[in-house]
Amino acid sequence: MSELQHHILSVLVENRPGVLARVASLFARRGFNIFSLAVAPAEEDTMSRITIVVDVERTPLEQIVKQLFKLVEVIKISELDPRQAVERELILATVRAGAADRGHVVELIQILEGKIVAVGSDAITVSLEGHPDKLDDFEDLIRPYGILELQRTGRIALPKLDRDVRTSAVKGNIG
Amino acid sequence: MKLTGAQALIKALEMENVEVMFGLPGGCILPAYDPLLDSSIRHILVRHEQGAGHMAEGYAHVTGRPGVAMVTSGPAATNMVTPLCDAFMDSIPMVCITGQVPTTAIGTDAFQECDTVGITRSVTKHNELVMSAQDLPMVIRQAFYLASTGRPGPVLVDVPKDVLTNTMDWYWPTDAEVVDSLPGYRPVTKGHPKMIKEAAKLLLSCERPVLYVGGGILKARAAEALRELAELTQIPVVTTLMARGAFPDSHPLNLGMPGMHGTAAAITAMQKSDLLIALGARFDDRITGKVSTFAPEAKIIHVDIDPAEQGKVRRPDVPIVGDCRLVIEELIKVIKDLLGAGEVQADVGPWRSRVSGWREQFPLAYEPSEPGEALKPQFCLEKLRDLAPKGTILVSGVGQHQMWSSQYWQFEEPYTWVNSGGLGTMGFSIPAAIGAKVGHPEKTVWAIDGDGCFQMTAQELVTASVERIPIKVAILNNSYLGMVRQWQEMFYEERYSEVYLSPEVPDFVKWAEAMGCVGIRVDSPEEVEPAIEKANSINDRSVVVDFRVDAREKVFPMVPAGFSNDDLLLPPSQNETRRFLG
Numbered sequence: 080m081s082e083l084q085h086h087i088l089s090v091l092v093e094n095r096p097g098v099l100a101r102v103a104s105l106f107a108r109r110g111f112n113i114f115s116l117a118v119a120p121a122e123e124d125t126m127s128r129i130t131i132v133v134d135v136e137r138t139p140l141e142q143i144v145k146q147l148f149k150l151v152e153v154i155k156i157s158e159l160d161p162r163q164a165v166e167r168e169l170i171l172a173t174v175r176a177g178a179a180d181r182g183h184v185v186e187l188i189q190i191l192e193g194k195i196v197a198v199g200s201d202a203i204t205v206s207l208e209g210h211p212d213k214l215d216d217f218e219d220l221i222r223p224y225g226i227l228e229l230q231r232t233g234r235i236a237l238p239k240l241d242r243d244v245r246t247s248a249v250k251g252n253i254g
Numbered sequence: 255m256k257l258t259g260a261q262a263l264i265k266a267l268e269m270e271n272v273e274v275m276f277g278l279p280g281g282c283i284l285p286a287y288d289p290l291l292d293s294s295i296r297h298i299l300v301r302h303e304q305g306a307g308h309m310a311e312g313y314a315h316v317t318g319r320p321g322v323a324m325v326t327s328g329p330a331a332t333n334m335v336t337p338l339c340d341a342f343m344d345s346i347p348m349v350c351i352t353g354q355v356p357t358t359a360i361g362t363d364a365f366q367e368c369d370t371v372g373i374t375r376s377v378t379k380h381n382e383l384v385m386s387a388q389d390l391p392m393v394i395r396q397a398f399y400l401a402s403t404g405r406p407g408p409v410l411v412d413v414p415k416d417v418l419t420n421t422m423d424w425y426w427p428t429d430a431e432v433v434d435s436l437p438g439y440r441p442v443t444k445g446h447p448k449m450i451k452e453a454a455k456l457l458l459s460c461e462r463p464v465l466y467v468g469g470g471i472l473k474a475r476a477a478e479a480l481r482e483l484a485e486l487t488q489i490p491v492v493t494t495l496m497a498r499g500a501f502p503d504s505h506p507l508n509l510g511m512p513g514m515h516g517t518a519a520a521i522t523a524m525q526k527s528d529l530l531i532a533l534g535a536r537f538d539d540r541i542t543g544k545v546s547t548f549a550p551e552a553k554i555i556h557v558d559i560d561p562a563e564q565g566k567v568r569r570p571d572v573p574i575v576g577d578c579r580l581v582i583e584e585l586i587k588v589i590k591d592l593l594g595a596g597e598v599q600a601d602v603g604p605w606r607s608r609v610s611g612w613r614e615q616f617p618l619a620y621e622p623s624e625p626g627e628a629l630k631p632q633f634c635l636e637k638l639r640d641l642a643p644k645g646t647i648l649v650s651g652v653g654q655h656q657m658w659s660s661q662y663w664q665f666e667e668p669y670t671w672v673n674s675g676g677l678g679t680m681g682f683s684i685p686a687a688i689g690a691k692v693g694h695p696e697k698t699v700w701a702i703d704g705d706g707c708f709q710m711t712a713q714e715l716v717t718a719s720v721e722r723i724p725i726k727v728a729i730l731n732n733s734y735l736g737m738v739r740q741w742q743e744m745f746y747e748e749r750y751s752e753v754y755l756s757p758e759v760p761d762f763v764k765w766a767e768a769m770g771c772v773g774i775r776v777d778s779p780e781e782v783e784p785a786i787e788k789a790n791s792i793n794d795r796s797v798v799v800d801f802r803v804d805a806r807e808k809v810f811p812m813v814p815a816g817f818s819n820d821d822l823l824l825p826p827s828q829n830e831t832r833r834f835l836g
């Protein structure tokens with residue numbers, strides 16, 4: 080496949096059972112892998128916002144966006160242009176940190192403004208928040224010391240405030 | 255007013271003006287069958303739940319109202335998957351109620367439990383598991399609203415047994431409350447005025463336009479508007495398999511059906527056109543053939559109520575999202591205004607003579623049988639057509655007989671053709687014909703079936719007999735899975751693999767009789783007319799005519815799957831004049 084690219088979809092849905100399964104199955108049916116997914120209640124608690132990062136080409140993405148719109152519980156979809164969006168993600172990682180390495184590991188965490196949330200005799204659990212690229216960097220740098228367990232939240236994103244947000248997907252709704 | 259969930263369910267169906275439903279009871283749905291005894295709703299007890307689903311579809315096809323099916327949980331719900339998918343593919347409004355194990359047992363692998371909403375999620379427009387009896391009126395109203403508005407489709411409501419037995423306070427939501435309860439569902443019905451104007455201008459400027467009419471025209475009840483548009487602009491019309499009857503076959507502008515087994519005129523007109531006006535059509539692969547070579551010079555105006563159809567297969571030059579009837583009516587107004595203001599339409603006269611030439615030179619054709627030779631299926635259809643009472647509804651199964659039905663019948667009125675287009679469901683015709691007859695008891699309903707298809711759902715003729723729903727069935731019996739045999743003959747070097755049924759068993763006449771029907775067997779051409787006349791004269795029970803037809807007969811024209819529409823195969827008798835298709 081050519082031109083595979085991260086696309087960020089921000090999908091406002093009714094906060095009800097089964098909605099996530101409906102959304103996810105539109106991707107699964109086409110054999111597309113969801114790169115990351117974050118769901119939680121939105122500004123009104125009857126609604127949830129789903130941030131989906133998916134690697135697809137432009138044409139099938141347009142089709143999926145239109146199909147997503149057809150889901151009765153989907154209220155709004157925007158595709159966020161990374162240049163016009165604020166993106167954040169959180170990582171929790173337990174890293175090997177024996178006596179010999181501990182200093183280096185702590186230093187690295189401090190440089191990247193991570194927080195140490197638990198300390199064991201030969202491991203440290205760290206939390207780090209920021210742009211997903213920064214989290215990638217952290218993962219790369221810390222990996223040589225040994226990552227025991229790792230969990231990322233998946234990215235969340237909102238349009239930037241300053242300018243008119245460029246949302247490529249359609250507004251409104253359909254049948 | 256306190257009601258049980260079951261009472262509320264039945265009352266809600268009554269409030270939705272449901273006059274008939276198709277179903278079969280079982281453990282989890284049992285509570286709902288009790289208040290049904292006191293209801294005005296007629297229930298038709300089927301012999302297999304798939305039958306209930308296709309009956310609901312047949313009913314919806316001919317009446318335009320949602321068909322309703324009610325069945326129990328587990329195996330009954332899974333038996334419903336095929337009709338749901340069929341209705342989803344062909345945009346048939348349908349509401350299906352399934353029983354479910356009690357809420358407390360969900361997820362425990364209880365007896366006859368299955369994840370019905372999970373299984374049917376991708377074959378319904380929407381589905382809902384009801385967790386409280388209090389929600390039932392709203393959920394039922396939503397189901398009917400969703401099934402019948404926008405792009406119609408099937409909606410499933412899954413109701414656990416305890417939800418049926420618990421009590422609730424009755425209420426009936428207003429239209430506004432229903433709309434408010436579905437904030438994500440706002441179908442667009444009115445086309446964008448700017449787009450309509452653009453379409454009008456483009457339409458007037460093109461010299462080789464074709465109106466490419468799909469099933470959406472019928473869903474939008476737009477047949478009259480279509481006729482006005484065609485006659486105003488003198489643009490030739492092709493009607494897809496799902497749109498047969500939307501435009502009279504006798505009309506001089508009608509070129510017939512396009513697609514894999516379409517007429518040479520319809521296929522070629524689309525290929526050579528400079529503008530396709532797609533109305534409620536979805537550029538299905540059976541229509542386009544190889545997409546990259548489909549109608550290469552044509553600009554596209556695409557009118558569809560479903561925005562997801564725009565650009566799905568072919569990028570439109572003028573996309574119009576809206577209800578076909580409203581959009582066409584608007585389009586006619588704008589065209590008249592433009593013409594009134596001095597704009598002139600490009601001369602479509604030469605194009606019309608060209609396509610008429612194709613139509614005359616390449617009619618549907620088959621070799622009639624010589625005396626003593628086997629009966630031709632096309633001949634049977636011609637006779638069925640010529641002897642059919644006015645307004646007859648034709649229903650078909652899936653296979654060669656379906657294509658011949660669509661080709662050789664003369665459709666003059668909308669809603670007289672019922673078939674399974676998108677899913678191509680063998681076994682569709684008998685139950686769908688029963689549903690159609692229930693919808694229009696005053697009309698004659700002929701089901702054309704293959705011997706393969708018939709054996710999938712024939713037991714519903716028992717339902718027809720017991721419920722006194724007299725239909726007529728013509729089996730075009732070639733002892734083969736004929737359509738598959740045709741592909742094996744043409745594309746697998748006549749290596750016939752698992753397509754031969756049996757000329758001896760079943761004995762269709764005896765089988766028909768055992769189900770309470772009249773059975774007639776026809777072997778030779780002379781017997782055809784008397785048999786059809788006899789069948790047409792019997793109206794107190796169903797009739798099955800077993801036409802023993804030539805197994806070697808193939809459906810032509812044909813565009814082999816994956817080929818370009820330019821490479822259509824003509825009936826052998828027309829091969830010599832092929833060069834005139836230019």
Ligand SMILES: Cc1ncc(C[n+]2csc(CCOP(=O)(O)OP(=O)(O)O)c2C)c(N)n1
Pocket residue numbers: 651652653654655656678679680681703704705706707708730732734735736737738
């Ligand atoms: C449920 C189902 N199974 C398989 C098929 C594939 N199929 C398409 S047409 C056909 C043959 C139908 O045979 P018959 O009913 O005898 O009709 P004929 O083609 O001979 O007219 C088959 C097997 C199908 N469409 N539906």
